[in-house]
Amino acid sequence: MADKISEIETWLQQHDGSFAYIADPTNVFYLTHFKCDPHERFLGLFVFPEAAPFLVCPELEVGQARDSAFGREVIGYRDDQDPWSFVNKALEARKPSSGKIYIEPSTLPFRKAMAVKELYPEAVFASIENFLASLRKIKDAHELAAMRKAGELADYAVKLGIEAIKKGRTEQAIIAEIEHELAKQGYSEMAFETMCLTGENSAKPHGRPGSRQIKEGDFVLFDLGVVIDGYCSDITRTVCYKYISDEQRKIYETTLAANREAIKAVHEGLRIGDLDGVARKVITDAGYGDYFTHRVGHGLGLGEHEEPSMSADNDQTLETGMVFTIEPGIYVPDVGGVRIEDDIYLGADGPETLTHYPKDLQIIS
Amino acid sequence: MADKISEIETWLQQHDGSFAYIADPTNVFYLTHFKCDPHERFLGLFVFPEAAPFLVCPELEVGQARDSAFGREVIGYRDDQDPWSFVNKALEARKPSSGKIYIEPSTLPFRKAMAVKELYPEAVFASIENFLASLRKIKDAHELAAMRKAGELADYAVKLGIEAIKKGRTEQAIIAEIEHELAKQGYSEMAFETMCLTGENSAKPHGRPGSRQIKEGDFVLFDLGVVIDGYCSDITRTVCYKYISDEQRKIYETTLAANREAIKAVHEGLRIGDLDGVARKVITDAGYGDYFTHRVGHGLGLGEHEEPSMSADNDQTLETGMVFTIEPGIYVPDVGGVRIEDDIYLGADGPETLTHYPKDLQIIS
Numbered sequence: 001m002a003d004k005i006s007e008i009e010t011w012l013q014q015h016d017g018s019f020a021y022i023a024d025p026t027n028v029f030y031l032t033h034f035k036c037d038p039h040e041r042f043l044g045l046f047v048f049p050e051a052a053p054f055l056v057c058p059e060l061e062v063g064q065a066r067d068s069a070f071g072r073e074v075i076g077y078r079d080d081q082d083p084w085s086f087v088n089k090a091l092e093a094r095k096p097s098s099g100k101i102y103i104e105p106s107t108l109p110f111r112k113a114m115a116v117k118e119l120y121p122e123a124v125f126a127s128i129e130n131f132l133a134s135l136r137k138i139k140d141a142h143e144l145a146a147m148r149k150a151g152e153l154a155d156y157a158v159k160l161g162i163e164a165i166k167k168g169r170t171e172q173a174i175i176a177e178i179e180h181e182l183a184k185q186g187y188s189e190m191a192f193e194t195m196c197l198t199g200e201n202s203a204k205p206h207g208r209p210g211s212r213q214i215k216e217g218d219f220v221l222f223d224l225g226v227v228i229d230g231y232c233s234d235i236t237r238t239v240c241y242k243y244i245s246d247e248q249r250k251i252y253e254t255t256l257a258a259n260r261e262a263i264k265a266v267h268e269g270l271r272i273g274d275l276d277g278v279a280r281k282v283i284t285d286a287g288y289g290d291y292f293t294h295r296v297g298h299g300l301g302l303g304e305h306e307e308p309s310m311s312a313d314n315d316q317t318l319e320t321g322m323v324f325t326i327e328p329g330i331y332v333p334d335v336g337g338v339r340i341e342d343d344i345y346l347g348a349d350g351p352e353t354l355t356h357y358p359k360d361l362q363i364i365s
Numbered sequence: 366m367a368d369k370i371s372e373i374e375t376w377l378q379q380h381d382g383s384f385a386y387i388a389d390p391t392n393v394f395y396l397t398h399f400k401c402d403p404h405e406r407f408l409g410l411f412v413f414p415e416a417a418p419f420l421v422c423p424e425l426e427v428g429q430a431r432d433s434a435f436g437r438e439v440i441g442y443r444d445d446q447d448p449w450s451f452v453n454k455a456l457e458a459r460k461p462s463s464g465k466i467y468i469e470p471s472t473l474p475f476r477k478a479m480a481v482k483e484l485y486p487e488a489v490f491a492s493i494e495n496f497l498a499s500l501r502k503i504k505d506a507h508e509l510a511a512m513r514k515a516g517e518l519a520d521y522a523v524k525l526g527i528e529a530i531k532k533g534r535t536e537q538a539i540i541a542e543i544e545h546e547l548a549k550q551g552y553s554e555m556a557f558e559t560m561c562l563t564g565e566n567s568a569k570p571h572g573r574p575g576s577r578q579i580k581e582g583d584f585v586l587f588d589l590g591v592v593i594d595g596y597c598s599d600i601t602r603t604v605c606y607k608y609i610s611d612e613q614r615k616i617y618e619t620t621l622a623a624n625r626e627a628i629k630a631v632h633e634g635l636r637i638g639d640l641d642g643v644a645r646k647v648i649t650d651a652g653y654g655d656y657f658t659h660r661v662g663h664g665l666g667l668g669e670h671e672e673p674s675m676s677a678d679n680d681q682t683l684e685t686g687m688v689f690t691i692e693p694g695i696y697v698p699d700v701g702g703v704r705i706e707d708d709i710y711l712g713a714d715g716p717e718t719l720t721h722y723p724k725d726l727q728i729i730s
Binding site: 040060103105106107108109110111112113114125133172175178180183184186188206211258 | 389405425468470472473474475476477478479537538540541542544545548549551553571578700
């Protein structure tokens with residue numbers, strides 16, 4: 001953890017930084033391992049090119065912050081106190097050099113940027129978001145351990161969902177079964193809204209689970225993830241209920257081939273856009289190119305979507321330590337949709353798949 | 366809905382407004398009844414003192430926006446298009462007058478404010494948040510209907526939780542039972558993380574449910590809410606398992622008296638701080654003043670916490686149409702905590718309690 005803060009310190013030295021003010025709770029967690037989502041209350045991590053970093057958080061959370069991996073100065077404030085007066089005092093003690101003030105412009109509320117401007121009317125703001133994303137996209141051993149566990153639980157959740165398939169059952173009821181079983185075991189934080197889409201709903205890329213009941217011949221698509229120690233998994237599996245048409249079978253086998261070909265193609269240095277191309281070629285060659293309507297995947301970690309974006313136009317290359325999804329899909333209106341998604345860690349010895357639920361076509365009887 | 370936008374138009378005329386740019390999805394929903402949470406994607410509602418309002422949202426959501434109560438111009442953009450170019454064009458067509466640009470500074474990301482600044486380098490920003498909060502705190506008939514239903518479901522959820530109490534069961538398992546039953550019936554959106562705190566945990570104001578197992582003599586505290594059509598309920602009930610000590614009984618009866626006295630005191634024109642005082646006096650007179658460590662309540666609506674804040678220092682008065690919680694509590698370390706919380710609507714004929722689960726002491730056997 002301290003290493004990551006050192007990396008920011010070095011970067012600030014190289015980028016004319018006065019200081020960095022990091023407010024996004026996920027980035028604060030990434031850098032300190034202190035978990036705090038204070039909603040409207042103030043949370044701020046301040047990092048300097050030379051001086052010692054400090055963290056300001058609600059008084060009630062101070063104990064937890066001091067116990068975290070942060071190991072530097074933690075300043076608490078009560079609800080009847082103005083956190084900015086504490087920030088001001090701690091900043092003044094460090095006499096920040098002139099230079100840019102780095103913030104997270106995509107998430108930092110305007111009011112908080114203006115509070116900084118009040119302390120430093122000459123402030124020139126710049127963004128530290130790309131640098132933070134570049135750190136976050138390379139996972140260390142501790143992060144990988146959490147993501148392996150999150151992947152195993154995603155496998156288990158899919159298994160629960162498939163066991164819950166029964167004629168006449170609704171999408172919502174199946175999701176309730178999955179989440180109930182997980183919650184009973186203490187896993188109640190999902191990475192995003194759990195999806196179970198059946199029949200024609202499975203072909204809607206923005207479909208929401210509802211009261212549609214499972215019928216014979218339906219595709220049943222599960223897309224879900226579990227959060228472990230802040231880290232997300234993200235799996236999609238699709239099965240068929242009772243019987244499958246020839247066209248459905250072709251859609252399934254094509255999607256599966258695209259998933260497998262893309263995973264096979266993963267290696268350090270590969271242009272990311274070309275990975276999208278590998279999956280897309282399989283699907284296009286089978287005549288379904290127009291029905292694969294999204295990028296092949298996205299980075300995964302503390303965010304359920306983070307860098308890199310696995311899209312055709314991404315000229316970056318795959319790097320050791322990245323975790324990302326590979327999730328080709330084919331969505332044919334009125335016939336149904338199939339998506340098969342795995343989480344991949346690119347290790348020094350090549351790709352490791354973090355999600356293991358079997359992918360061969362399953363017809364549930 | 367259109368009425369609420371008219372109110373903003375009038376307010377902009379009176380407050381030197383060039384236009385208002387409303388980006389918070391909850392406020393957009395409040396004003397248009399269009400539900401959209403596009404995460405990192407762009408959503409913006411633009412309202413003018415004279416010209417016609419418009420809404421910009423992802424192309425995929427345009428149909429839903431046009432079907433909403435908004436009934437004005439809706440502009441969609443695809444993922445490969447820059448939403449700001451559409452905003453710019455629509456703004457230019459309306460030739461906004463000079464004057465203040467009203468935004469939501471507490472939630473609008475700095476980057477988005479800067480995008481406005483690029484279009485209007487002379488922009489002077491001001492906040493529309495207080496005005497929006499003053500609108501939102503007075504509920505109309507449609508909002509009240511949703512909140513009544515949300516209250517009934519909160520009652521039902523407490524009933525489910527109390528039925529799930531069993532020796533040795535964990536807090537997490539009880540919550541899983543509640544949420545599973547609700548989800549099976551299609552109610553899967555809770556207003557906040559459902560709380561079930563037992564024994565000494567019930568005395569921790571920031572306690573989180575975990576694997577503690579229910580024991581004889583425990584207080585079991587439920588704090589939960591259900592969301593209906595965007596609107597939240599928020600109920601707390603506390604019961605005892607198997608037997609109760611004299612001290613626990615005194616804590617319970619004192620909290621209940623404070624809850625009832627405060628509800629009885631509700632009337633239009635009452636200083637809000639004095640309502641906190643009514644509950645606090647009951648608790649202080651019983652010798653537990655130091656253990657009632659929070660305000661008596663908070664406004665409720667689309668937000669699980671909104672205006673007014675029912676705290677001792679609030680000099681505002683109760684107004685017809687407000688919905689707020691009354692939730693006195695006593696938390697004695699190592700003995701346990703009791704909180705009894707209801708949702709109150711102040712109607713023209715006086716207060717209506719939206720949560721009905723019985724409050725007399727229950728000892729679960």
